[in-house]
Amino acid sequence: MSDPLVLELREQFATPEQQRHTSSIGIWLFLMTEVMMFGGLFVAYTVYRFNHPQAFAQGSAEMDIVLGSINSAILLTSSLTMGLAEFSAKFGRVRLSGILLFTTILIGLAFLGIKFTEYYEHYQQHEAPGVWFNHVGPHAPEVQMFFVFYFLMTGLHAVHMSIGILLLLGLIARNMVGSFSAAYHTPITVVGLYWHFVDIVWIFLYVIFYLPGLHK
Amino acid sequence: MIQAVAPKIEKNYLNEKVGLLSWLLTTDHKRIAILYTFSITVFFFIGGFFALMMRLELLSPRNWLVSAETYNKLFTMHGIIMVWFFLIPSIPGTLGNFLIPMMVGAKDVAFPKLNLLSWYIFMLGGGVTVYALFRGGVDTGWTFYTPFSTTYSTTYVVAAAVGIFIAGFSTILTALNFIATIHSMRAPGLTWFKLPIFVWSMYANSVVLILNTPVLAITLVMLAVERIFTVGIFDPALGGDPVLFQHMFWFYSHPAVYTMVLPAMAVISEIVPAFSRKPLFGYKAVAFSSIAIAVVGFLVWGHHMFVAGESVYSALAFSFLSYCVAVPSAIKVFNWTATIHGGSVSWDTPMLYAIGFIGLFTIGGMTGLFLAALGLDVHVHDTYFVIAHFHYIMVGGSVMAFLGGVHYWWPKISGKMYPEGLARLSALIVFIGFNLTFFPQFVLGYLGMPRRYAAYPEEFQMLHVLSTAGATILGVGYVLPLCYLIWAWHYGRDATPNPWRATGLEWKSSSPPPTHNFEVTPIVTAKLPYDYEAMKEELELV
Ligand code: HEM
Ligand SMILES: [Cu+2]
Secondary structure, eight states: OOOHHHHTOOTTOSSHHHHHHHHHHHHHHHHHHHHHHHHHHHHHHHHHHHHOHHHHHHHHHTSOHHHHHHHHHHHHHHHHHHHHHHHHHHTTOHHHHHHHHHHHHHHHHHHHHHHHHHHHHHHHTTOSSGGGOOOOSTTHHHHHHHHHHHHHHHHHHHHHHHHHHHHHHHHHHHHHTTOOOSSOOHHHHHHHHHHHHHHHHHHHHHHHHHSTTSOO | OOGGGSOOOSOOTTTSSOSHHHHHTOOOHHHHHHHHHHHHHHHHHHHHHHHHHHHHHTTSSSOSSSOHHHHHHHHHHHHHIIIIIIIHHHHIIIIIHHHHHHHTTOSSOSOHHHHHHHHHHHHHHHHHHHHHHHTTOOOSTTTTOTTIIIIIOOSOHHHHHHHHHHHHHHHHHHHHHHHHHHHHOOOTTOOGGGSOHHHHHHHHHHHHHHHHHHHHHHHHHHHHHHHHHTOOSSOGGGTOOHHHHHHHHHHHHHHHHHHHHHHHHHHHHHHHHHHHTSOOTTHHHHHHHHHHHHHHGGGOGGGGOTTTTOOHHHHHHHHHHHHHHHHHHHHHHHHHHHHHTTSOOOOOHHHHHHHHHHHHHHHHHHHHHHHHSHHHHHHHTTBHHHHHHHHIIIIIIIIHHHHHHHHHHHHHHHSBOOOHHHHHHHHHHHHHHHHHHHHHHHHHHHHTOBSSOSOOOGGGHHHHHHHHHHHHHHHHHHHHHHHHHHHHHHHSOBOOSOTTOOOSGGGGSOSSOOTTSOSSOOOOOOSSSSOHHHHHHHHHHO
């Protein structure tokens, strides 16, 4: 069997350690850009919630808190399986790692399934913004704005989830051809960091969209 | 052991592989630099064409050449192309790509494939933008202010926004690549305080790009969502706040103006010591001033909105912080001049451009302080004074530095010397043309000529004609280097590895360098960067 460490060493690096270090710098920098990108949306949300508190509470009251909470629990579980996948790779248990990666995908898909069920409900209740929106009441445009942010931010989050699932599929494929080992599993770590980041974003989304309408 | 004895290496990055595919699929940072050089040059001349059309229109107080609607599209497309498809990627994409790995003594950047991907993403973004342009253009101004951009404009706003959005990813990936390279690919012995200032400045620049570009991206997404679905985000009729758009835009764009000038400062910090034969004065101060610019540059965006309904208190704070951000820039200017002072200066083309940069950047920066003064800004806001201010920095400063850098590293990049006499003449033409174009605009603005108008009162005509005359001279100054550099690429005299007798690892390699940059990984033993004293002794020994 050829040494995976040597196989995976790109020519611009001198040592595997340097390569691993560089990958980790790369992903952290990338996550910084993600923070700034979601950050822009959080700022805009905050400004408008401050401007239109009642309308945003009204919009939030339309959220399905049960589905939202279940989804939060689901997503946190996926972070656990992702973490365990990396952990087992570290100890050379690559088969187990593959199984855990696959479990993470399934949980991720469950999350997306529930999310789209919620979207569909909002659509049926004429709460999707744009031509589909039909809301009677004093704050109709501002309530619509709440839903604009809801769809935009959770939608962007869902896009990130989908990309994450594709990345996980890639990992599984590489794992099947034997790329990973206790010594070399940097891609699992990198994708793991991305996955955890996307989960953390959801925690914030859950708080700002589902909770404001609780006490009405 | 100076250049004369270094052997000529037959295989280099230019001739090791041939054919179009070997260029389009390359992951060599030096070749990618050349791809960028090609693309940004094309964009520069597209943007330049729009500028020329505007200057021609402004020869007469009436609309004699184009309609007001067309004029709006001209300045918009000029701004978009010049800012996002020329200036921001210019020095990083070309010189940055070529030099950062060499200066840190690495074989390549940290993520070579990502580097190539950046170029393709850049071209895709450029393609979409050019598509918007051919379908009829955009008329919102490069600033895309709402609600005009979201609700009233009938032009190709979304297409242009998508183009810029895509190009943003390229910027981000390149910046990420540079930071990772500088952190983890340095040659043994090359500690942070031995790095050339070029690397420090590009590092600061990349940090800014990583933090601000995503904000522009998401702001454009909101704009596009509002426009496509006609929902309220910034539209005041639907509960939105148009000033929030301005905040988000300038939170990106003020740091962005620094990402147009930090790379220029990077280039100047290399040229000045090399042609003064002295170590850079105050190395650490110059290094940290780049970081200071990056940090404080994020805190001044409100100075673009003094008359946009900003509260007096935040205007005060932003005005104060804008004065603070001038300090690190001034530190650099003082250190460059102190480097020149008492040096044995030679006036080769790169140095001419560097001197031009220092003078013009200073004027641009000082007039920035005028604009940051609350009372004065009310008078000159949205006038030609602002236009002159930022062109002194972006064209007089950054484009000059870019040209200076291209000449300085041309022997390394192409392996050939450019014609020195002609190059000095063009540098002079650029300098004269530039000042004739933009100095009258300070006066115009002060007298009250607003920006973004195709027609104007008769009394301004004289100054406008002067400005247009200057623009044609400037145009000649830009076409000349294009011609003689292409000529030199084929017919120039062969360059030695270190024609300027400069310090820095890039000069330790052959000209042009081999594919992996160095025959053996360099080990840095010099105690200082810019050790021209030691070099002098070495030369005397020879
Ligand atoms: C010395 C520090 C600087 C200060 C204090 C400063 C200040 C200002 C102020 C107050 C304005 C707004 C003027 C108005 O619209 O009424 C402005 C506009 C502008 N500045 Fe600067 N500036 C500085 C450096 C720079 C640099 C380094 C660049 C570019 C590389 C730059 C590019 C611009 C641009 C592009 C605009 C016009 C934006 C627009 O409205 O389209 N500035 N500057
Ligand atoms: Cu600014």
